[in-house]
């Protein structure tokens with residue numbers, strides 16, 4: 529039987545759509561949702577043979593994989609679950625896959641709280657933290673600091689074009705943190721009042737480069753110039769194994785309409801024949817070189833970015849073919 533006959537459960541397709549449209553967003557949340565979707569596929573699959581079951585799972589994983597290209601937590605989650613799919617019968621394959629997904633999701637949650645405790649050690653009572661975008665790993669550090677009685681304040685960058693800074697503002701206010709919301713262009717001015725820049729990551733490369741929301745690299749360069757340390761909170765599922773063999777991380781380009789509405793496009797000349805063409809580019813992420821990062825905080829400890837490759841080798845070893853390509 530060929531792969532055309534695979535059956536992907538509608539719930540997997542719905543999760544893939546939600547990830548692509550960013551109704552589910554943030555690297556850790558995407559990984560969690562993808563693992564949950566594979567568990568649902570395993571539960572609901574009515575494949576008659578082990579081969580058909582495995583084919584359906586791989587097809588579901590491929591559909592999830594193809595949604596967003598930059599956050600490596602997504603393929604890392606899919607790999608973990610598919611590598612846990614073991615057994616000679618459909619029933620054994622089903623239960624091992626569901627178990628692998630549950631274990632992955634539990635470890636994800638534990639890793640984030642452990643990371644939070646480690647990151648909180650870098651924060652002192654009264655510190656002002658500047659954030660970019662919305663990262664649950666970064667917020668875990670602040671939450672752990674608050675739990676241990678360390679009060680902090682936050683300066684939150686709006687984070688155009690999708691304004692995920694608003695989510696960070698809401699979450700931190702719910703935790704009782706005083707918040708100052710600024711537009712992205714004001715960041716350098718407010719670095720004078722900042723003790724730490726704290727961001728998350730979508731992928732970390734073997735050389736210690738941090739791939740995170742567009743604008744992170746400019747913020748980090750400015751922070752270095754002002755002497756403000758840059759702390760990256762990233763669970764080890766953000767480590768990108770393929771970069772150990774020199775592969776670069778794909779930067780997702782998103783829709784023009786996130787930047788410029790159809791009405792705005794018309795207002796500045798639209799596509800009128802007498803006007804030169806207008807191109808809008810909307811990269812979702814950028815790359816911050818390791819020299820602008822002071823520490824990468826993971827659940828395994830905090831690392832200078834240049835030494836992260838040691839942890840990557842320990843966790844991933846040699847890279848192999850993707851399980852959904854089988």
Ligand SMILES: O=P(O)(O)OC[C@H]1O[C@H](OP(=O)(O)O)[C@H](O)[C@@H]1O
Pocket residue numbers: 553554555556557660661662663664665666692727728729730740741812
């Ligand atoms: O895993 P956590 O720390 O929650 O988020 C990590 C990163 O994911 C987000 O990407 P997007 O908003 O999905 O494009 C941001 O870039 C954020 O820093």
